Amino acid sequence: MAIGLRRPWNAVDFDDLARLFRPPPEYFEREWFVGPEEIDRLKLSRLRDRADRAYRVPFFRRLWDANGFDPRDLRSLDDMAHVPTYTVDDLRINIEEHPPYGDYQGVSADDAVREPLRIHMSGGTTGEPRPTLYTQWDRGVSGVLNARGMYMQGLRPGDVVVNSWAYGLHNGAFSFDEALQRWMNCLVITASTGAVTSTAKQLDLARRFGAAAILTTGDHLVRIAEEARSMGLDPKRDLSIRALATNVGNEELLEEIFGIPAYATYGFHEVGTVAVECPAKEGLHIFEDAFHVRVVDVETGEPLPDGETGALVVTECYKTGSPQFGYNIMDLSKLYPRERCSCGSWLRRMGRFAGRGDTMVKLRGVNVWPEGIGRIATSVEGTIPDYFVRAISADGRDQLVVSVASNAAPDRHDELQATIERRLRDQLGVGIGVEIVAPGSLDQFTGQATGKAKRFRDDR
Protein backbone atom coordinates (compact mmCIF):
# COMPACT_ATOMS: atom_id res chain seq x y z
CA MET A 1 0.00 0.00 0.00
CA ALA A 2 1.32 3.46 -0.90
CA ILE A 3 2.67 5.39 2.07
CA GLY A 4 0.03 7.50 3.76
CA LEU A 5 -2.81 5.98 1.77
CA ARG A 6 -5.77 5.46 4.03
CA ARG A 7 -8.91 3.59 3.06
CA PRO A 8 -12.31 4.60 4.53
CA TRP A 9 -11.98 2.27 7.54
CA ASN A 10 -8.42 3.52 8.23
CA ALA A 11 -9.39 7.17 7.93
CA VAL A 12 -12.52 6.99 10.09
CA ASP A 13 -13.28 5.07 13.26
CA PHE A 14 -16.92 4.34 12.51
CA ASP A 15 -17.68 3.12 16.04
CA ASP A 16 -16.39 6.44 17.33
CA LEU A 17 -18.49 8.30 14.80
CA ALA A 18 -21.65 6.43 15.77
CA ARG A 19 -20.96 7.16 19.45
CA LEU A 20 -20.46 10.91 18.89
CA PHE A 21 -23.32 11.25 16.40
CA ARG A 22 -25.82 8.56 17.24
CA PRO A 23 -27.69 6.95 14.32
CA PRO A 24 -31.32 5.83 14.46
CA PRO A 25 -32.97 4.00 16.12
CA GLU A 26 -30.60 4.52 19.12
CA TYR A 27 -30.66 8.31 18.70
CA PHE A 28 -34.39 8.40 19.40
CA GLU A 29 -33.99 6.38 22.60
CA ARG A 30 -31.64 8.71 24.48
CA GLU A 31 -30.21 11.79 22.72
CA TRP A 32 -33.65 12.90 21.54
CA PHE A 33 -34.69 13.40 25.17
CA VAL A 34 -31.64 14.98 26.86
CA GLY A 35 -32.11 18.20 28.82
CA PRO A 36 -31.30 21.74 27.66
CA GLU A 37 -28.05 22.05 29.70
CA GLU A 38 -26.59 18.92 28.16
CA ILE A 39 -27.64 20.02 24.66
CA ASP A 40 -26.03 23.45 25.08
CA ARG A 41 -22.84 22.21 26.70
CA LEU A 42 -22.12 19.71 23.92
CA LYS A 43 -23.04 22.18 21.21
CA LEU A 44 -20.83 24.96 22.54
CA SER A 45 -17.79 22.70 22.85
CA ARG A 46 -18.28 21.41 19.29
CA LEU A 47 -18.82 24.93 17.92
CA ARG A 48 -15.59 26.13 19.53
CA ASP A 49 -13.61 23.32 17.93
CA ARG A 50 -15.23 23.97 14.62
CA ALA A 51 -14.53 27.72 14.80
CA ASP A 52 -10.84 26.97 15.40
CA ARG A 53 -10.76 24.82 12.33
CA ALA A 54 -12.72 27.30 10.17
CA TYR A 55 -10.28 30.07 11.12
CA ARG A 56 -7.52 28.11 9.37
CA VAL A 57 -9.50 28.24 6.09
CA PRO A 58 -8.57 31.38 4.07
CA PHE A 59 -12.13 32.47 3.24
CA PHE A 60 -13.20 32.43 6.90
CA ARG A 61 -9.99 33.99 8.17
CA ARG A 62 -10.42 36.99 5.83
CA LEU A 63 -14.13 37.36 6.65
CA TRP A 64 -13.60 37.13 10.41
CA ASP A 65 -10.54 39.36 10.48
CA ALA A 66 -12.35 42.01 8.42
CA ASN A 67 -15.24 41.94 10.91
CA GLY A 68 -13.17 41.77 14.08
CA PHE A 69 -14.31 38.30 15.10
CA ASP A 70 -11.85 36.07 16.92
CA PRO A 71 -12.90 32.41 17.40
CA ARG A 72 -11.41 32.51 20.93
CA ASP A 73 -14.18 34.99 21.82
CA LEU A 74 -16.73 32.22 21.45
CA ARG A 75 -17.38 31.65 25.14
CA SER A 76 -21.14 31.14 25.21
CA LEU A 77 -23.85 30.33 22.70
CA ASP A 78 -24.93 33.99 22.83
CA ASP A 79 -21.59 34.85 21.20
CA MET A 80 -22.76 33.05 18.07
CA ALA A 81 -24.67 36.27 17.28
CA HIS A 82 -21.29 37.95 16.64
CA VAL A 83 -20.15 35.43 14.03
CA PRO A 84 -19.96 37.24 10.65
CA THR A 85 -22.37 35.76 8.12
CA TYR A 86 -21.98 35.16 4.41
CA THR A 87 -24.39 34.21 1.64
CA VAL A 88 -24.29 32.14 -1.49
CA ASP A 89 -23.24 35.28 -3.42
CA ASP A 90 -20.05 35.46 -1.33
CA LEU A 91 -19.33 31.83 -2.18
CA ARG A 92 -19.97 32.47 -5.89
CA ILE A 93 -17.55 35.40 -5.92
CA ASN A 94 -15.01 33.34 -3.98
CA ILE A 95 -15.15 30.54 -6.59
CA GLU A 96 -14.61 33.09 -9.39
CA GLU A 97 -11.60 34.51 -7.57
CA HIS A 98 -10.15 31.12 -6.58
CA PRO A 99 -11.18 28.64 -9.27
CA PRO A 100 -12.15 25.86 -9.48
CA TYR A 101 -13.02 25.09 -5.81
CA GLY A 102 -12.93 28.47 -4.09
CA ASP A 103 -10.77 28.89 -0.96
CA TYR A 104 -13.67 28.33 1.44
CA GLN A 105 -13.04 24.57 1.32
CA GLY A 106 -11.16 23.12 4.26
CA VAL A 107 -9.65 20.35 2.16
CA SER A 108 -8.31 19.96 -1.37
CA ALA A 109 -8.08 17.08 -3.83
CA ASP A 110 -4.59 16.15 -2.50
CA ASP A 111 -6.12 15.25 0.86
CA ALA A 112 -7.96 12.35 -0.77
CA VAL A 113 -4.85 10.21 -0.23
CA ARG A 114 -5.22 10.52 3.53
CA GLU A 115 -8.99 10.34 3.60
CA PRO A 116 -11.31 9.44 0.72
CA LEU A 117 -13.08 12.55 -0.59
CA ARG A 118 -15.96 13.26 -2.84
CA ILE A 119 -17.35 16.35 -4.44
CA HIS A 120 -20.89 17.39 -5.23
CA MET A 121 -22.30 20.50 -6.85
CA SER A 122 -25.26 22.66 -5.91
CA GLY A 123 -28.19 22.78 -8.32
CA GLY A 124 -26.64 25.74 -10.14
CA THR A 125 -29.98 27.14 -11.32
CA THR A 126 -28.23 30.51 -11.57
CA GLY A 127 -24.54 30.94 -12.31
CA GLU A 128 -21.88 28.25 -12.02
CA PRO A 129 -22.59 25.23 -9.82
CA ARG A 130 -20.97 25.46 -6.37
CA PRO A 131 -18.69 22.57 -5.43
CA THR A 132 -18.48 21.15 -1.92
CA LEU A 133 -15.72 18.72 -0.92
CA TYR A 134 -16.74 16.10 1.62
CA THR A 135 -14.39 13.97 3.70
CA GLN A 136 -15.18 10.38 4.61
CA TRP A 137 -16.08 11.56 8.10
CA ASP A 138 -18.44 14.24 6.71
CA ARG A 139 -20.18 11.67 4.54
CA GLY A 140 -20.52 9.42 7.57
CA VAL A 141 -22.05 11.99 9.91
CA SER A 142 -24.31 13.58 7.29
CA GLY A 143 -25.46 10.03 6.46
CA VAL A 144 -26.39 9.59 10.12
CA LEU A 145 -28.30 12.91 10.11
CA ASN A 146 -30.18 12.01 6.93
CA ALA A 147 -30.97 8.59 8.37
CA ARG A 148 -32.44 10.23 11.50
CA GLY A 149 -34.68 12.36 9.27
CA MET A 150 -35.94 9.41 7.25
CA TYR A 151 -36.41 7.28 10.36
CA MET A 152 -38.64 9.99 11.81
CA GLN A 153 -40.54 10.06 8.51
CA GLY A 154 -41.35 6.38 8.96
CA LEU A 155 -38.61 4.26 7.35
CA ARG A 156 -37.21 1.28 9.29
CA PRO A 157 -34.24 -1.09 8.91
CA GLY A 158 -34.99 -3.78 6.33
CA ASP A 159 -37.31 -1.59 4.24
CA VAL A 160 -37.04 -1.54 0.45
CA VAL A 161 -36.77 2.03 -0.84
CA VAL A 162 -36.95 3.33 -4.43
CA ASN A 163 -34.59 6.31 -4.67
CA SER A 164 -35.99 8.44 -7.45
CA TRP A 165 -33.86 11.54 -6.84
CA ALA A 166 -31.34 12.40 -9.59
CA TYR A 167 -28.09 10.45 -9.33
CA GLY A 168 -26.02 13.22 -10.91
CA LEU A 169 -23.77 16.10 -9.87
CA HIS A 170 -26.01 17.00 -6.96
CA ASN A 171 -25.61 15.51 -3.50
CA GLY A 172 -29.28 14.62 -2.90
CA ALA A 173 -29.65 11.10 -4.30
CA PHE A 174 -26.24 9.98 -3.01
CA SER A 175 -26.69 11.32 0.49
CA PHE A 176 -30.05 9.53 0.87
CA ASP A 177 -28.54 6.41 -0.69
CA GLU A 178 -25.63 6.36 1.79
CA ALA A 179 -27.93 7.07 4.75
CA LEU A 180 -30.25 4.22 3.85
CA GLN A 181 -27.62 1.65 2.97
CA ARG A 182 -24.96 2.38 5.61
CA TRP A 183 -26.94 3.64 8.59
CA MET A 184 -30.48 2.33 8.19
CA ASN A 185 -29.81 -1.11 6.63
CA CYS A 186 -32.48 -0.47 4.03
CA LEU A 187 -32.43 -1.99 0.56
CA VAL A 188 -32.04 0.84 -1.97
CA ILE A 189 -33.30 0.59 -5.55
CA THR A 190 -31.29 3.16 -7.52
CA ALA A 191 -34.00 4.29 -9.93
CA SER A 192 -32.94 7.94 -10.34
CA THR A 193 -35.49 10.33 -11.93
CA GLY A 194 -38.27 9.67 -14.42
CA ALA A 195 -35.86 10.65 -17.21
CA VAL A 196 -33.63 7.66 -16.34
CA THR A 197 -36.25 5.15 -15.20
CA SER A 198 -39.75 5.88 -16.52
CA THR A 199 -42.53 6.64 -14.04
CA ALA A 200 -44.31 3.43 -15.15
CA LYS A 201 -41.15 1.41 -14.49
CA GLN A 202 -40.71 3.04 -11.06
CA LEU A 203 -44.26 2.11 -10.19
CA ASP A 204 -43.58 -1.44 -11.35
CA LEU A 205 -40.42 -1.66 -9.19
CA ALA A 206 -42.23 -0.29 -6.16
CA ARG A 207 -45.00 -2.87 -6.57
CA ARG A 208 -42.80 -5.86 -7.34
CA PHE A 209 -40.41 -5.30 -4.44
CA GLY A 210 -42.94 -3.92 -1.97
CA ALA A 211 -41.20 -0.55 -1.53
CA ALA A 212 -41.97 1.24 1.75
CA ALA A 213 -41.13 4.62 0.20
CA ILE A 214 -40.34 6.28 -3.09
CA LEU A 215 -37.89 9.13 -2.49
CA THR A 216 -38.76 11.94 -4.90
CA THR A 217 -40.55 15.28 -5.04
CA GLY A 218 -44.11 15.32 -3.76
CA ASP A 219 -45.26 16.33 -7.25
CA HIS A 220 -43.59 13.30 -8.83
CA LEU A 221 -45.02 10.99 -6.19
CA VAL A 222 -48.49 12.34 -7.01
CA ARG A 223 -47.83 11.53 -10.69
CA ILE A 224 -46.76 8.00 -9.79
CA ALA A 225 -50.02 7.61 -7.86
CA GLU A 226 -51.94 8.92 -10.87
CA GLU A 227 -50.14 6.39 -13.05
CA ALA A 228 -51.20 3.65 -10.61
CA ARG A 229 -54.81 4.77 -10.77
CA SER A 230 -54.76 4.86 -14.56
CA MET A 231 -53.85 1.15 -14.38
CA GLY A 232 -56.84 0.49 -12.15
CA LEU A 233 -54.73 0.28 -8.97
CA ASP A 234 -55.44 1.84 -5.58
CA PRO A 235 -52.27 3.56 -4.25
CA LYS A 236 -53.34 2.77 -0.67
CA ARG A 237 -54.16 -0.90 -1.16
CA ASP A 238 -51.98 -2.03 -4.07
CA LEU A 239 -48.72 -0.32 -3.05
CA SER A 240 -46.81 -0.83 0.22
CA ILE A 241 -45.88 2.85 0.80
CA ARG A 242 -45.54 3.35 4.57
CA ALA A 243 -43.41 6.50 4.69
CA LEU A 244 -43.58 9.87 2.93
CA ALA A 245 -39.82 10.38 3.11
CA THR A 246 -38.22 13.40 1.39
CA ASN A 247 -41.48 14.00 -0.55
CA VAL A 248 -41.62 17.79 -0.26
CA GLY A 249 -44.84 19.04 -1.82
CA ASN A 250 -48.55 19.14 -1.17
CA GLU A 251 -48.62 17.29 2.11
CA GLU A 252 -52.39 17.06 2.60
CA LEU A 253 -52.76 15.60 -0.87
CA LEU A 254 -50.02 13.00 -0.25
CA GLU A 255 -51.48 12.02 3.12
CA GLU A 256 -54.87 11.57 1.49
CA ILE A 257 -53.54 9.52 -1.45
CA PHE A 258 -51.47 7.12 0.67
CA GLY A 259 -53.34 7.28 3.99
CA ILE A 260 -50.18 7.90 6.07
CA PRO A 261 -48.80 10.99 7.86
CA ALA A 262 -46.17 13.27 6.28
CA TYR A 263 -43.41 14.82 8.41
CA ALA A 264 -41.31 17.71 7.13
CA THR A 265 -37.51 17.81 7.17
CA TYR A 266 -35.19 20.72 6.52
CA GLY A 267 -31.68 20.55 5.10
CA PHE A 268 -29.46 21.60 2.21
CA HIS A 269 -26.73 20.09 0.12
CA GLU A 270 -23.64 21.37 1.97
CA VAL A 271 -24.70 19.99 5.36
CA GLY A 272 -27.47 17.39 4.98
CA THR A 273 -30.57 17.14 7.19
CA VAL A 274 -30.70 19.89 9.83
CA ALA A 275 -34.11 19.37 11.41
CA VAL A 276 -37.09 17.06 11.36
CA GLU A 277 -40.72 17.34 12.38
CA CYS A 278 -42.02 15.08 15.15
CA PRO A 279 -45.55 13.65 15.47
CA ALA A 280 -46.60 16.76 17.46
CA LYS A 281 -46.23 18.72 14.18
CA GLU A 282 -45.36 21.91 16.04
CA GLY A 283 -42.07 22.75 14.42
CA LEU A 284 -39.01 20.82 13.29
CA HIS A 285 -36.51 19.67 15.94
CA ILE A 286 -32.97 20.77 15.10
CA PHE A 287 -30.22 18.13 15.48
CA GLU A 288 -28.32 20.28 17.97
CA ASP A 289 -25.38 17.91 18.33
CA ALA A 290 -24.52 18.94 14.75
CA PHE A 291 -26.05 22.38 14.16
CA HIS A 292 -26.55 25.85 15.54
CA VAL A 293 -29.38 27.77 13.87
CA ARG A 294 -30.36 31.41 14.28
CA VAL A 295 -32.72 33.76 12.45
CA VAL A 296 -31.86 37.22 11.13
CA ASP A 297 -33.66 40.04 9.34
CA VAL A 298 -33.53 39.45 5.57
CA GLU A 299 -32.52 43.02 4.76
CA THR A 300 -30.41 44.16 7.74
CA GLY A 301 -28.95 40.85 8.97
CA GLU A 302 -29.87 41.82 12.56
CA PRO A 303 -30.90 38.98 14.92
CA LEU A 304 -34.66 38.45 15.21
CA PRO A 305 -36.50 37.35 18.36
CA ASP A 306 -38.04 33.87 18.61
CA GLY A 307 -41.24 33.55 16.63
CA GLU A 308 -40.35 36.11 13.96
CA THR A 309 -39.75 34.93 10.40
CA GLY A 310 -36.44 35.81 8.80
CA ALA A 311 -33.44 34.26 7.08
CA LEU A 312 -31.83 31.16 8.61
CA VAL A 313 -28.15 31.37 9.56
CA VAL A 314 -26.85 27.83 9.87
CA THR A 315 -23.57 26.64 11.42
CA GLU A 316 -22.55 23.00 11.35
CA CYS A 317 -20.33 21.58 14.08
CA TYR A 318 -19.78 18.04 12.88
CA LYS A 319 -17.52 18.19 9.83
CA THR A 320 -13.78 17.76 9.36
CA GLY A 321 -13.72 19.10 5.78
CA SER A 322 -15.31 22.22 4.26
CA PRO A 323 -16.82 24.33 7.07
CA GLN A 324 -20.16 26.11 6.99
CA PHE A 325 -19.88 28.55 9.86
CA GLY A 326 -22.45 31.38 9.93
CA TYR A 327 -23.97 30.58 6.53
CA ASN A 328 -26.95 32.84 5.80
CA ILE A 329 -28.72 30.35 3.58
CA MET A 330 -31.54 32.87 2.87
CA ASP A 331 -34.21 30.25 3.52
CA LEU A 332 -37.02 31.78 5.54
CA SER A 333 -38.23 30.33 8.81
CA LYS A 334 -38.53 31.12 12.53
CA LEU A 335 -37.34 29.66 15.83
CA TYR A 336 -39.58 28.44 18.64
CA PRO A 337 -38.60 29.32 22.22
CA ARG A 338 -36.63 26.56 23.96
CA GLU A 339 -39.21 24.44 25.73
CA ARG A 340 -40.10 20.81 26.06
CA CYS A 341 -42.19 19.53 23.15
CA SER A 342 -45.15 17.24 23.79
CA CYS A 343 -43.06 14.46 22.17
CA GLY A 344 -40.68 14.76 25.14
CA SER A 345 -37.74 16.35 23.30
CA TRP A 346 -35.99 19.54 24.40
CA LEU A 347 -34.31 19.97 21.04
CA ARG A 348 -34.88 23.46 19.72
CA ARG A 349 -37.60 23.71 17.07
CA MET A 350 -37.73 25.81 13.91
CA GLY A 351 -40.71 26.56 11.69
CA ARG A 352 -41.27 25.00 8.32
CA PHE A 353 -39.48 26.36 5.27
CA ALA A 354 -41.41 29.56 4.48
CA GLY A 355 -39.79 30.64 1.20
CA ARG A 356 -36.58 32.18 -0.10
CA GLY A 357 -35.33 35.50 1.24
CA ASP A 358 -33.68 36.40 -2.07
CA THR A 359 -36.88 36.06 -4.11
CA MET A 360 -38.84 38.44 -1.91
CA VAL A 361 -40.73 40.97 -4.01
CA LYS A 362 -41.97 44.28 -2.64
CA LEU A 363 -45.33 44.85 -4.25
CA ARG A 364 -46.93 48.22 -3.46
CA GLY A 365 -45.36 48.20 -0.01
CA VAL A 366 -46.14 44.55 0.80
CA ASN A 367 -43.39 41.91 1.06
CA VAL A 368 -44.45 38.76 -0.79
CA TRP A 369 -42.67 35.49 -1.52
CA PRO A 370 -43.35 33.24 -4.51
CA GLU A 371 -43.61 30.17 -2.26
CA GLY A 372 -46.25 31.91 -0.14
CA ILE A 373 -48.25 32.76 -3.26
CA GLY A 374 -47.92 29.16 -4.47
CA ARG A 375 -49.10 27.74 -1.17
CA ILE A 376 -52.25 29.87 -1.20
CA ALA A 377 -52.96 29.34 -4.92
CA THR A 378 -52.60 25.55 -4.79
CA SER A 379 -54.79 25.29 -1.70
CA VAL A 380 -57.79 26.07 -3.91
CA GLU A 381 -59.81 23.00 -4.88
CA GLY A 382 -59.31 22.04 -8.53
CA THR A 383 -55.60 22.91 -8.64
CA ILE A 384 -52.66 20.50 -8.45
CA PRO A 385 -49.51 21.40 -6.46
CA ASP A 386 -47.56 22.90 -9.36
CA TYR A 387 -47.12 26.63 -9.95
CA PHE A 388 -44.71 29.24 -11.26
CA VAL A 389 -44.52 32.94 -10.36
CA ARG A 390 -43.18 35.70 -12.62
CA ALA A 391 -42.51 39.34 -11.79
CA ILE A 392 -43.34 41.58 -14.74
CA SER A 393 -43.52 45.26 -15.42
CA ALA A 394 -46.86 46.34 -16.91
CA ASP A 395 -48.31 49.86 -17.30
CA GLY A 396 -45.28 51.26 -15.51
CA ARG A 397 -45.63 49.24 -12.33
CA ASP A 398 -44.43 45.94 -10.92
CA GLN A 399 -46.82 43.04 -11.02
CA LEU A 400 -46.75 39.37 -10.14
CA VAL A 401 -48.44 36.66 -12.16
CA VAL A 402 -48.82 33.10 -10.89
CA SER A 403 -49.43 30.22 -13.30
CA VAL A 404 -51.26 27.39 -11.56
CA ALA A 405 -51.68 23.87 -12.95
CA SER A 406 -55.13 22.30 -12.88
CA ASN A 407 -56.82 19.09 -13.99
CA ALA A 408 -60.20 20.83 -14.13
CA ALA A 409 -62.17 20.99 -17.41
CA PRO A 410 -61.32 24.14 -19.46
CA ASP A 411 -64.84 25.56 -18.99
CA ARG A 412 -64.11 25.77 -15.23
CA HIS A 413 -60.86 27.72 -15.65
CA ASP A 414 -62.41 31.23 -15.48
CA GLU A 415 -64.18 30.43 -12.22
CA LEU A 416 -61.03 28.84 -10.78
CA GLN A 417 -58.92 31.86 -11.75
CA ALA A 418 -61.38 34.22 -10.04
CA THR A 419 -61.41 32.10 -6.85
CA ILE A 420 -57.60 32.05 -6.64
CA GLU A 421 -57.32 35.80 -7.31
CA ARG A 422 -59.81 36.49 -4.55
CA ARG A 423 -58.05 34.23 -2.06
CA LEU A 424 -54.64 35.80 -2.82
CA ARG A 425 -56.02 39.32 -2.39
CA ASP A 426 -57.74 38.36 0.89
CA GLN A 427 -54.67 36.70 2.40
CA LEU A 428 -51.84 38.87 1.08
CA GLY A 429 -53.59 42.22 0.85
CA VAL A 430 -52.35 42.86 -2.67
CA GLY A 431 -53.59 41.92 -6.15
CA ILE A 432 -51.78 39.15 -8.04
CA GLY A 433 -52.52 37.96 -11.59
CA VAL A 434 -53.54 34.33 -12.05
CA GLU A 435 -53.51 32.07 -15.08
CA ILE A 436 -54.62 28.43 -15.20
CA VAL A 437 -52.50 25.98 -17.17
CA ALA A 438 -52.56 22.26 -17.99
CA PRO A 439 -50.64 19.75 -15.80
CA GLY A 440 -47.01 19.34 -16.88
CA SER A 441 -46.90 22.59 -18.86
CA LEU A 442 -44.77 24.35 -16.20
CA ASP A 443 -41.99 21.72 -16.20
CA GLN A 444 -39.91 23.78 -18.66
CA PHE A 445 -39.82 26.65 -16.12
CA THR A 446 -39.63 24.75 -12.84
CA GLY A 447 -37.00 22.19 -13.91
CA GLN A 448 -39.02 19.68 -11.90
CA ALA A 449 -36.95 16.64 -12.91
CA THR A 450 -33.85 17.97 -11.11
CA GLY A 451 -35.58 17.71 -7.74
CA LYS A 452 -35.36 21.28 -6.47
CA ALA A 453 -38.14 22.99 -8.37
CA LYS A 454 -37.62 26.61 -9.37
CA ARG A 455 -40.72 28.65 -8.65
CA PHE A 456 -39.85 32.19 -9.62
CA ARG A 457 -38.48 34.28 -12.44
CA ASP A 458 -37.93 38.01 -12.53
CA ASP A 459 -38.99 39.33 -15.96
CA ARG A 460 -38.99 43.00 -15.07
Ligand SMILES: [Zn+2]
Ligand atom coordinates in the same frame (compact mmCIF):
# COMPACT_ATOMS: atom_id res chain seq x y z
ZN1 LIG B 1 -41.48 17.12 19.27
